[in-house]
Amino acid sequence: MKLRIYILSVLLLPAMMLMAAPRAPQSLSHWLGLSVTGVESNVLLGSSSASLVKPGGGAQVHLLYEMHKGGVYFNLGLGADYMVTNSALESYSDEFDRVDFMGEALTYRYVYSDYQEQQRQVRLVVPIQIGGYFGDWVYAGIGAAFRTAPFINSFTTNTRMLAEGEYDRFIQPIRNTEAYGYWPEAEYSGAGKVLSATYEVAVEAEVGVRIPLPAKKVQMRVGAYLGYDMPIAKYNARATTPLVDYSAIDANPYTQTWTNTQTNIRFNSMLDTPIATRDAQRIRVGVRATVLLDVTHTEKPCMCLRYIY
Amino acid sequence: MKKSLYILLLCLLSIPMAAQVVYQCDFEDETERAQWLLNDGPRADRCPNWWYMGAAANTTRDGEYGLFISNDGEHADYDGTTNMYAVAVRELTLPAGDYTIFFDWLAKGKAASTEGIWVCWVPEDVDTYTAAALRPGWVDMYRLDTVFNSTSIWKQGKLSLTSDGKKHKLAFVWTNAKSSRTVPPSGCVDNISIIPKEDECPAPTHFTRTMNGTTMLVSWEGDADWYDARVYDYESGKWQFFDRVTLKRISIDGLSEGMTQIYVRSHCGETGVSQYELYTPFYFLPGRCINYLALDDPTQCITYIGTTGNPQSDRQLVDSGYNSKDSRHTLHYVPGETDPRTDNMLKTKPDDALASVRLGNWNSGAEAECIEYIYTVPEGEGSILKLRYAIVLNQPVPSHDEATQSSFSLSIEYREKGKVQWRKMPGGCGEAKFHVGYGDQTGWHAVGNGEVMWKEWTEVAVNLRDYAGMTIKVKLTTADCTAGGHYSYAYYTLDCESSELSGLNCGADNPTTSFTAPTGFDYAWYLASDPSTILSHDQTFTIAPMDTLLYNVDVISKTNDKCYYTLDACGIPRYPVAKADYKWNGGEHCENAVTFYNLSYIYYKNIERWNQDQRTDTVYTNNEKVQETVWDFGDGEVVVSNADSIVHVYPAGGGTYHPIITASISNGACTASKVVADLNLPDVSTDEQEIHLSKGSMYHGKVYWEPFEFDDISIEDGCEILTHVYIHETQFTIDTTFCEGGYFQLGDQRITSSGTYKANLKSVQWPQVDSIVTLHLDVEPTLMIALADTITICGDQTSVLFPIQVVQGVMDSVQVVFSNEAVAAGFDTTYQFGNNEDIRFDLPVSIEPGYYRANLKLGTPRCPTPDVPVVVQVSYPSTIIAQKDGIIALLNDSLNGGYQFSAYKWYRNGELISGANESYLIVGDGDLGAQYTAVVTRLSDGVTVSICPIFYDAAQGLDEIVADDGPWMLLDIMGRVIVPLTDSKSMPVVQSPGMYILVRPESHKTTKIVIR
Incomplete structure (x- = not known):
């Protein structure tokens, strides 16, 4: 996917230049703008078959400085992104060797279903873009963006969990027996900070149409938007981070309680654990609207008349 | 015969069809054949493949003639040395209007190319030459549809064409690309008909079939006035025709096993007609040693789906037909069908097999599938299980280790007669796993850059000589790679054959000159006197006619060379x-x-x-x-x-x-x-009885006036009855005995109870003669016994007792006769008991819990009594139930005698516990002393039997209390101290029944103890 975007970018850039440049005036103009983008965002965890990606979303607001010459434009901006991504596991379990209060060895297992995690991030973004107009209305551009490490960076986990005990001598694991700590299925939730989030670069592409406006010094563009975010720094603690941390739960068969389990269970972000086999990449697809104000300095017409007379 | 039958069909069809079929051609008519122009053009001779008309094998749909592409004029095969197209043309002038053209066609070709048949409706003035070139532009301009290809069975084509009333050419164009590989059969066409659009009517739909023996009843739905059907038996190549069918069903006799093609078309009035709708049912007969095709018959096999971690997690059959990607257990039976994921290089069944089973599909996701067959190895001549298989794997990654690689595996377990435990064959001889990179690597082929690897049909055999009379379980499993990214599936057939040598002749005039060992193995032939010198590794070993030396052959498993058996081979007559x-x-x-x-x-x-x-x-x-x-x-x-x-x-x-x-x-x-x-052999057709009459009585319409004796013979229910008739003097005594339910007719009296009776009888005929009769009658009561219909015993008991109570009558012996199934399970056929003996006999060792039928033959001195059916229910022993504090659970197969179960129902004090359908039960203190049992369904055969009950008692059988982890004290259920706090390591158990609490304060442990 990444390679295809690079190739597309390389091919599109000269094509846009060639197609756009001859059709428009060659004078340089300067614009200030504001772009607002709404996206659907999907986080890519790597090749783990156990995890599921569910669609999330977000919004981007960027201030732009843009130069036009001929049919070609170039802009540089500064803005903020708010991105919500979702991940899920169809099933998950952790198991431990234990002894019950009657002294019998067993495999104690926490079994999760409907495991859902939502990550939320806010970043500063510095985008650049080059593009061109094709005819009077159609435009296309490609660019890149530097995305800082998130300064809001949280996740929440919601799941259903039960605990069961599997004995070597029985056919099925034993469930719903609180005297043994085999808790019935119940909802659990947790929240925390995604540790693996880091600064990113993104490649972006945009194609759309210019919206006609009565004022000549104002332009508006609306287009489809595609972005692909790639983390720069590598997160190394993933291999040792469990998805669920049970270290604070009382495992003594004589004193353990469901309340203790409910209170002391700790969830980590899926992105920080071996379930994600690499630092999360993200693909964003959405709609971007940009409003531009022409700030080019021009001589006043009356000056021309003065020279005539 | 076939031709005349077809011509007859056409004649019959021509009566109603004459009004609407504007053109029809089955190539049987010589005049019509002459109207076709084949392979015309100045450079047609450069083309290696031409259209032909003829009777080459498999190139005509029916009759003797059809149109087919061939590189030799005889076979439906083609040459790929050059790009080319060949054209067969028939000029037609149709009245202006819209038409539908129907035709039968067959063409394979490479799936990814445009090799195949194109059908064109070309204006008269367009050149339609045959040439060694790429497909010409006029084909794309005038073609009626896309290319027809990728099938190895005949299908019917249906296209629309429009006529402007001018002469056109109906052209069939064959194209093939230059390629080193061709995929026959080439294009074949037959039975063309053109019908005006307005004369079409809806084709029949929703075909179903039922079998009655070898008769197939095919039904369909539709609103037509009548239907025509033609049936093609693919195995025999025979046709059957059904005309003007109004009942929307046909009954087809004489079909061979395998695939049948059934074409049915509708008729609406005298002009409307539909295309033939094709239905291809498949059927097979039982009788194979392992009925491996009967996937939907749970008595023959059990199908599972699951994941690579547990291929048998869910017992179900997933079959949506052989074409469906969703099917995980399905049959492939279409002759010549190939697997498109192998670029059509792999046939889905061996040519000589009726069908194969496909296990798995081309969905990835760490899926796994499993099928288990149960087979009783026949006694006597040893047998061989022959597995033929072909495997298709998606991107088998070399870096996957053996355990995680996609695979197809075979596992055979056996169970000794009368035993319940499944055991693996020693030395791993019943285990084989087939996958890329491990084990035998011959026969694997790659598609593209290895996106798909497939193994050609391969045969392996397993020796079952040592398991004669035993039951074996053949388990076949396919598994995707455990990472879930790559699919895996396999085709297979199962067969049995003799494990003995063939080629042995007999007598002095038929000397043995060669021996052939069973197929599917590796071989080592050597002289019995010199085992170190291997003479041959071939399957067949040849000797001189006069050679009487003793040879041995080691018949060695292909998957495990440590598994072999040895046969003697000697040419002695x-x-x-x-x-x-x-x-x-x-x-x-x-x-x-x-x-x-x-x-x-x-x-x-x-x-x-x-x-x-x-x-x-x-x-x-x-x-x-x-x-x-x-x-x-x-x-x-x-x-x-x-x-x-x-x-x-x-x-x-x-x-x-x-x-x-x-x-x-x-x-x-x-x-x-x-x-x-x-x-x-004696005459056994006669039974005997006596009748006593006074003189003057009538017997069978005749009056007897003098004392007399004679025999009379009659037939009832096939048995002859010999009646000894006694005519007595006028005053006489009769002593006789009857069984209850019978009677004695004494004059007008019908006497049914014991006693002495006198009667003054008069003969019915003149002269009426008086006679005084004294009757001493003893009526023997019918034997009645009290015995439950079902005798329930636990599987760990050593004997069976029938608690028979005689309610009335006399019983002097009892014979317990078991059914064949019970005898097969280990019971003797008959157990004989005398009068006053307990009806008790040994329970066979290791008998499988279940229901065993028997008949009681009750011996009586005189009056016969009907057999009394009784069922012996052998329940699982209560020892397979374990209990912990708060838990009652069944032991698993490693501890319960090898049983696996698929369903559970629990009972408390004889009442069903709603919702308790797991292998364990959660109980509480209030349940102490309650009786629990479960009814379980055995996985292997679906038999549902109860388990002998237990009483919930978390600490049974205490002899002493041992507490080695600190001080303890014993309280009763009321909290009263029975044993004060003590450091004693052990103490004899209290004797009073009841529930007690053992408390260990230091470790905060409490344990309930019940003394019963």
């Missing part, structure tokens, strides 16, 4: 010996039934001229059975049977018979016959 014994049934049920026992065998005779050096004649036998036995029972009936015994019923009237047994070997090359015995 063999001869059959016919031998039999017999037993008469004693005339029971007015039948002369005789059981014959086949004792025939083979003997070897090394006569002088076969061993001239030593000149020793030796004769010996090793109790080999003969190949075939023919029984001539001497009453005109002849039966061929290789069974160890056979029952023949002779006429009840008896007679003398000379039954002859004939034994043969080497397909009848050597035979031996013997008269089994001179049977002198």
Whole structure:
């Protein structure tokens, strides 16, 4: 996917230049703008078959400085992104060797279903873009963006969990027996900070149409938007981070309680654990609207008349 | 015959069809054939493949002629040395309007290319030459649809064309690309018809079929006035035609096993007609040693789906047809069908197999599938299980280790007669796993850059000689790679064959010159006297005609060279010996039934001229059975049977018979016959009874005036009854006994109870004669017993007791006769008991829990009593239930005798516990002392049997209390101190029944103890 975007970018850039440049005036103009983008965002965890990606979303607001010459434009901006991504596991379990209060060895297992995690991030973004107009209305551009490490960076986990005990001598694991700590299925939730989030670069592409406006010094563009975010720094603690941390739960068969389990269970972000086999990449697809104000300095017409007379 | 039948069909069809079919061609008419222009053009001779009309094999749909592409004029095959197209043209002028053209077609070609047949409707003035070039532009301009290809069975094409009233060419164009690989059959066309659009009517839909023996009843839905059907038996190549069918169903007799093509079209009025709708049902008959195609028959096999971690997690059949990607257990039976994921290089079944089973599909996701077959290895001649398989794997990654790689595996377990535990074959001889990179790597092929790897059809065999009479479980499993990214599936067939050598001849005139070992193995032939020198590794070993040396062959598993067995091979002449014994049934049920026992065998005779050096004649036998036995029972009936015994019923009237047994070997090359015995069978057709009458009485319409005795014979229910009739003087006494339910007619009195009776009788005929009769009648009551219909015992009991109570009558013996199924499970056929004996007999060791039918034959002094059916229910022993504090659970198969269960129901004090359908039960203190049992369904055969009950008692059988982890104290249920706090390591148990609490304060442990 990444390679295809690079190739597309390389091919599109000269094509846009060639197609756009001859059709428009060659004078340089300067614009200030504001772009607002709404996206659907999907986080890519790597090749783990156990995890599921569910669609999330977000919004981007960027201030732009843009130069036009001929049919070609170039802009540089500064803005903020708010991105919500979702991940899920169809099933998950952790198991431990234990002894019950009657002294019998067993495999104690926490079994999760409907495991859902939502990550939320806010970043500063510095985008650049080059593009061109094709005819009077159609435009296309490609660019890149530097995305800082998130300064809001949280996740929440919601799941259903039960605990069961599997004995070597029985056919099925034993469930719903609180005297043994085999808790019935119940909802659990947790929240925390995604540790693996880091600064990113993104490649972006945009194609759309210019919206006609009565004022000549104002332009508006609306287009489809595609972005692909790639983390720069590598997160190394993933291999040792469990998805669920049970270290604070009382495992003594004589004193353990469901309340203790409910209170002391700790969830980590899926992105920080071996379930994600690499630092999360993200693909964003959405709609971007940009409003531009022409700030080019021009001589006043009356000056021309003065020279005539 | 076929041609005349088809012409007859056309004649019949032509009556209603004449009004609407504007053009029809089945290529059988010579005049019509002459209208076609084939392979025309100045450069057509550069094309290696031409259109032909003829009767080449498989190139005509029916009849003798069809249109087909060939590179030799005889076979439907083509040459790929150049790009080319060949054209067959028929000029037609149709009235202006819209039409539908129907035609039968067949073409394979490479799936990814445009090789195949194009159908074009071309204006008259367009050149339609055949040439060695790429497909010309006029084909794309005037074609009626896309290319027809990728099938190995005949199909019907349906296209629309529009005529402007001018002359056009109907062109069939074959195109093929330059390629080193061709995929026949090439294009074939037959049975073309063109019908005006307005005359179309809806085709039939929703076909279903049911089987009644070998008769197939096919039904469909539709609103037409009548239907035409044509049926093609793919195995025999025969057609059947059904015309003007109005019932929306046809009954087809005489079909072969395999695929049938059924074409049905609708008729709406006298002009409307639809295209033929194709329905391809498949059926097979039982009778294979392993009925491996009966996927939907749970008595034959069990199908599972699951994941690579547990391929048997869910017992279900997932079959949406062989074309469906969703199918995980399905049959492939279309002749010539190939697997498109192998670029059509792999056939989905061997040519000589009726069908194959596909296990798995081309969905990834760490799926796994499993099928288990249960098979009882026949006694006698050893047998071989032959597995033929082909595997398709998606991107088998070399870096995957053996455990995580996609695979197809075979596993065979056995169960000894009367045992319940499944065991693996020693030395891993029943295990084989097939995958890329490990084990035998021959026969694998790659598609593209290895996106798909497939293994061609390969045969492996497993020796079952050592398991004769035992039950085996054949388990086949496919598994995707465990990472879930790559799919895996396999095709397979199962078969059995003899494990013995073939090629053995018999007698001095048919010397043995070669031996052939069973297929599917590796081989090592050597002299018995010199095992270190291997003479051959071939399947067949040839010797000189006079060679009588003893050779051995090691028949070695292809998947595990440590698994092999050894056969003797010797050219010494063999001869059959016919031998039999017999037993008469004693005339029971007015039948002369005789059981014959086949004792025939083979003997070897090394006569002088076969061993001239030593000149020793030796004769010996090793109790080999003969190949075939023919029984001539001497009453005109002849039966061929290789069974160890056979029952023949002779006429009840008896007679003398000379039954002859004939034994043969080497397909009848050597035979031996013997008269089994001179049977002198008595007349068993008669029963006897007495009747006493006074003189002057009438018997069967005749009056007897003088004392007299005579016999009368009548027939009831096939048995002759001999009646001794006594005519007495006028004053006489009768002493007789009757069974309850009978009666004695004394004059006008019908007497049914015991006692002495007198009567003054008058004869009914003139002159009426008085007679005084004294009757001493003893009515014997009918035997009545009290016994439950079902006798329930636990599987760990050693004997079975039938608690019979005699309610009335006299019983002097009891015979318990078990059914065949019960005998197979280990019971004796009959248990005999005398008067006043307990009806108790041993329970067979390791009998499988279940239901075993028996009949009680009650012996009575005089009055017969009907058999009493009874069922012995052998329950699982209560020892397979374990209990912990708060938990009652079944032990798993490693501890419960090898049983696996698929369903559970729990009972408390005899009442069903709602929702308790797991293998364990959660209980509480209030349940202490309650009786619990479960009814479980066995996974292997679906039999549902109860478990002998237990009483919930978390600490049974205490002899002493041992507490080695600190001080403890014992309280009763009321909290009263029974044993004060003590450091004693042990103490004898309290004797009073009840529940107690053991408290260990330091470790905060409490334990409930129940003393019963």
